Amino acid sequence: MTGKAKTTSxxxxxxxxxxxxFFHKKPLDLDLDAEVAAHLEFAVEENIRNGMSAEEARRQALVRFGGVVQAKELQRQTRGLPWMDVLGQDLRYTLRTLRREPGFTIVAVLILALGIGANIAVFSVVNTLLLRPLPFTNSEQLVWIAPPPTKCGLSCATYSTDAYDQFRSHTRSFQDVTGYFAFSGTDNLSLTRGGQPIPATSIDVIANFFQVLGIRPAMGRAFTADDAHDGAPPVVLLTDAWWRRQFAADPAIVGKAFDMNGKQTTVIGVLPASFDFGAVFSPGVKVDAITPLDLYGPPRDEGNIITFIGRLKPGVTLAQARDDSKAASHIMCWNLKYPQTCGDYKDAVVPVPLKSYIAGSLRRSLVVLWSAVGMILLIACVNLSNLMLARAAARSKEFAMRSALGASRGRIVRQLLTESLVLAGAGSVLGLFLALIIVRWLAHQGAIALPLLSTLHIDGAALGWTALIAIFAAMLFGLAPGLKMAGGNLQEALKDSGPGSGQGRKHERTRSVLVVTEVALACMLLVGAGLLLRSFLKVLEVDLGFQPDRAAAVKLDYDDSVPGDKTGELSEEKRRVIFQQVLTRVRSIPGVDAAGMVDYLPLGQNRAWGLPFPKGKTRDQFKNVAGPLVYVVSPGYIRAMGTRLSGRDFTWDDGPKSQSVVLISQSMAHFFWPNESGVGKELTHGGSEDLHVVGVVDDVREVNVEDSTGWQIYYPMTQAGPNGAELVVRTTLPPASLATSVMGKLRELNPKQTASEFRPIKALVSHAVSPRRFFMMLVAAFAVLGLLLAALGIYGVISYSVTRKTQEIGIRMALGATRGKVQAEVISQTLRLVATGIVVGVVASSGVAALIASLLFGTRPADPATFVGVVTLLAAVALLAGYLPARRASRINPMVALRNN
Amino acid sequence: MGESKLDLLQGTLDLMVLQTLAAMGEMHGYGIARRIEQASGDEVLLNQGTIYASLVRLQQRGWIAAKWGTSENNRKAKFYSISRSGRKQLARDAAYWQRLTDVMGRMLAMGQDGGGQ
Structure with a gap:
């Protein structure tokens, strides 16, 4: 037959x-009309020819044709897409229904928009941080090469020039290896274009950096090896953002030279907007310019200053690269001139995928966040299901009627599904807007130290995800009530006029189950949020070893170069004079309590210089002990930071000629001299010079607020070369109010002082804990949302049940039930529901708590305060949600109630 | 219940239309309907209107072509003609029908024998 034998084409x-x-209905209909008209004319003509009267001829023609309308409809169905037409009908009907119930529609769409919007936003974050590849060419080939985590900070995660050369020549797994200078701070570049110098942040990278990452400048060229030689003309690559901000997106900027750090520096290119160094390598820091790193000096032997980033050859596995690197690590030397340093990097050169180095530690937090937002969607769906059921109950007669008039069960279910899809669609569109706002806001939160956050945007994947969850949600909240409705007994539905009859009661049971689910889900969210909140508060209580309140830091510019200074002694002396002058002047400002200088602030960059050990012992005795982090400070710094000190601080008399002095941290002193004070003891690096410990200071959380890091050792700026200087000021007034006067004093002394930011030390701490705060805030926001939705659900169900029982309550009140009794009954009905929800929720929450245990800080997963708090909160909110309908129930006028219905 | 019957009629009608066009050349809808009625000896009670669903279906499959033209008595009408792929399809369907009627014939003859052998 035709139907079977048809070919694919x-x-x-x-x-x-x-x-x-389908899309050309009008012309085709006109065509058909004309054709049918012609057909009838032919028939009439023939009939008249056969001797019929005109009237009879026409009648016969119509009889032989069959129904004109039916024939046309059949042709239309055959030629077009009838299911699309049905869909159109369903849609029109749905829109009409929803317009008739604006209250329901608005609430439903809003609930869905919140649920879906939160999901899209979190998906975008997860997608950016976890799922999407890094914004580099073939980024899966890129590896971060560093030792396994240690306590000695960045110095242990970096390598020397000799090590870099050896690693490159002794490994075969890598196409190439690059890196950047790990120790440059923020505002390390000062741009002078007439007027005050403008601070900016630049990073030194090895010349092949962009080739290895696969980044091409949007304009101009990348670095070549020639740019990195000693004495090469200074060049710079601008980031897209800085080029736009500082240079007004000058299209002819390549080739122009500017005064940067006092040197005429030529712009050789502008990087693409997609490249954001800070977003990938130093979250929360905005990098403005990239400069070539001069690896080969002089001075060449600056120690461990380079991070390694490698690109694997195609087909090389991570395991192969690891073995390869391990072999190389055995022969790599810190400095080829000192053979005893060969093997210093033994087993400390381990490649890990760049992606997991950057975002790996966030995986668990993100999964928790994703789950939390998934729960929100579930709660929203449960809520919607509830609303739909309430509506369905009210519409059961309508459906029974339609069904009696011949609508098939499938058609009714399809109608209900269309409704939920339309609602979910509207919710998604609104949710997408919501997510767009959230995502845009997040992407501009530069202060949150999360990698890649600034690259956050809604992409195709997020849109796909939106469609997916919209359909999922529609199925979830639409299908169940739909099936229930359509599956209902027609007769019963027609008879069921509401109060107390079977179908209605069954609905109520379903709705109660839904509310219990909702309360349980909200309980889990609240417990999770509560535990994270408690952890965050605990983190804020951590004794940092310094007092972040009422202290601020500013980057100090100084010029300690002395022409013809061969030994460096002259510039050392010049530096001492500058620093002393600056500190004396700054301390004289009213409101300044203390002032001092340091080269690396806590919770920022750090370095180590190996392990000094007590005089009289040998290095071999401390083979596996990591060296302390090194800070070069001025007299007064310890006091300015508010760190406790026993012994004495450095003084300006601790000069180049006097004995070498250091301050060490408590735990370092305790390790070497467990039962006595470290003050007055002597340390040595094994050479001739001894370090006299003049004071012992509190341990400082240098790297991370949450973990105690390694030891610290402080050298005086007058004896050791600082790597720049941060002026720390402790004030009796709010630090911001002194910014102008401090900056004024600095500019008086040095007109070239850049207008650097006056940063409260508190902000450093805040930046360090920002990822934890970020996750905590999001989870808490979701928990509050969940609580609100659950409250809405409870209110809806109780309120609906009160409405349904109006007559019953009326009768009972007429028979003498008091208002209080009616009210108590409604409230106890609420509490029964909520109590069940809470019991289920608490049990489930214990599981959740165990799962997030590793994200907690100083808080047990079974933290009783959290659990008691959550249960109390839920019960209180539930009571409120139940109280409103209860009050309404108690105000029912028996006469009115009985007269109605 | 009505659907399967309609299906059969539909397919049959399509085949009749193809055969008519193959045998008679270019024709308009009314002509095709009349021709089928005559050829079937008025044994088929054909609602002439249903032919238009069949025509549009065959047209959409590319088996027949249509264009507006003028009839011999100077009336505007849409004329249909069978295409090359339509002829191939007709050959396939005709062969299929032939086989089916043969088989049906044998089956029914067996029934008249008393059902056993």
Whole structure:
């Protein structure tokens, strides 16, 4: 038969024609009308020829034709897409229904928009941080090469020039290896274009950096090896953002030279907007310019200053690269001139995928966040299900009627599904807007130290995800009530006029189950949020070893170069004079309590210089002990930071000629001299010079607020070379109010002082804990949302049940039930529901708590305060949600109630 | 219940239309309907209107072509003609029908024998 024997090409052609026909109804209908009219004319003519009267001829023609309307409809169905037409009908009907119930529609769409919007936003974050590859060419080949985590900070995660050369020549797994200078701070570049110098942040990278990452400048060229030689003309690559901000997106900027750090520096290119160094390598820091790193000096032997980033050869596995690197690590030397340093990096050169180095530690937090937002969607769906059920109950007669008039069960379910899809669609569109706002806001939160956050945007994947969850949600909240409705007994539905009859009661049971689910889900969210909040508060209480309040830091510019200074002694002396002058002047400002200088602030960059050990012992005795982090400070710094000190601080008399002095941290002193004070003891690096410990200071959380890091050792700026200087000021007034006067004093002394930011030390701490705060805030926001939705659900169910029982309550009140009794009954009904929800929720929450245990800080997963708090909160909110309908119930006028219905 | 019957009629009608066009050349809808009625000896009670669903279906599959033209008595009408792929399809369907009627014939003859052998 025709239908069976049709060819594939025929069916495709037919489908294409049908689609075409679907969109050309009008002309095709006119065509058909004309054809049918012609047909009838032919028939009439023939009939008249056969001797019929005109009237009879026409009648006969119509009889032989069959129904004109039916024939046309059949042709239309055959040529077009009838299911699309049905869908159109369903849609129109749905829109009409929803317009008739604006209250329901608005609440439903809003609930869905919140649920879906939160999901899209979190998906975008997860997608950016976890799922999407890094914004580099073939980024899966890129590896971060560093030792396994240690306590000695960045110095242990970096390598020397000799090590870099050896690693490159002794490994075969890598196409190439690059890196950047790990120790440059913020505002390390000062741009002078007439007027005050402008601070900016630049990073030194090895010349092949962009080739290895696969980044091409949007304009101009990348670095070549020639740019990195000693004495090469200074060049710079601008980031897209800085080029736009500082240079007004000058299209002819390549080739122009500017005064940067006092040197005429030529702009050789502008990087693409997609490249954000800070977002990938130093979250929360905005990098403005990239400069070539001069690896080969002089001075060449600056120690461990380079991070390693490698690109694997195609087909090389991570395991191969690891073995390869391990072999190389055994022969790598810190400095080829000192053979005893060969093997210093033994087993400390381990490649890990760059992606997991950057975002790996966030995986668990993100999964928790994703789950939390998934729960929100579930709660929203449960809520919607509830609303739909309430509506369905009210509409059961409508459906029974339609069904009695011949609508098939499938058609009714399809109608209900169309409704939920339309609602979910509207919710998604609104949710997408919501997510767009959230995502845009997040992307501009530069202060949150999360990698890649600034690259956050809604992409195709997020849109796909939106469609997916919208359909999922629609199925979830639409299908169940739909099936329930359609599956209902027609007769019963028609008879069921509401109060107390079977169908209605069954609905109520379903709705109660939904509310219990909702309360349980909200309980889990609240417990999770509560535990994270407690952890965050605990983190804030951590004794940092310094007092962040009322202290601020500013980057100090100084010029200690002395022409013709061969030994460095002259510039050392010049530096001492500058620093002393600056500190004396700054301390004289009213409101300044203390002032001092340091080269690396806590919770920022750090370095180590190996392990000094007590005089009289040998290095071998401390083979596996990591060296302390090194800070070069001025007299008064310890006091300015508010760190406790026993012994004495440095003084300006601790000069180049006097004995070498250091301050060490408590735990370092305790390790070497467990039962006595470290003050007055002597340390040595094994050479001739001894370090006299003049004071012992509190341990400082240098790297991370949450973990105690390694030891610290402080050298005086007058004896050791600082790597720049941060002026720390402790004030009796709010630090911001002194910013102008401090900056004024600095500019008086040095007109070239850049207008650097006056940063409160508190902000450093805040930046360090920002990822934890970020996750905590999001989870808490979701928990509050969940609580609100659950409250809405409880209110809806109780309120609906009160409405349904109006008559019953009326009768009982007429028979003498008091208002209090009616009220108590409604409230106890609420509490029964909520109590069940809470019991289920608490049990489930214990599981959740165990799962997030590793994210907690100083808080047990079974933290009783959290659990008691959550249960109390839920019960209180539930009571409120139940109280409103209860009050309404108690105000029912028996006469009115009985008269109605 | 009505659907399967309609299906059969539909397919049959399509085949009749193809055969008519193959035998008679270019024709308009009314002509095709009349021709089928005559050829079937008025044994088929054909609602002439249903032919238009059949025509549009065959047209969409590319088996027949249509264009507006003028009849011999100077009336505007849409004329249909069978295409090359339509002829192939007709050959396939005709062969299929032939086989089916043969088989049906044998089956029914067996029934008249008393059902056993």
């Amino acid at each position: 025929g069916s495709w052609q037919s489908f294409a024609n049908r689609v075409w026909a």
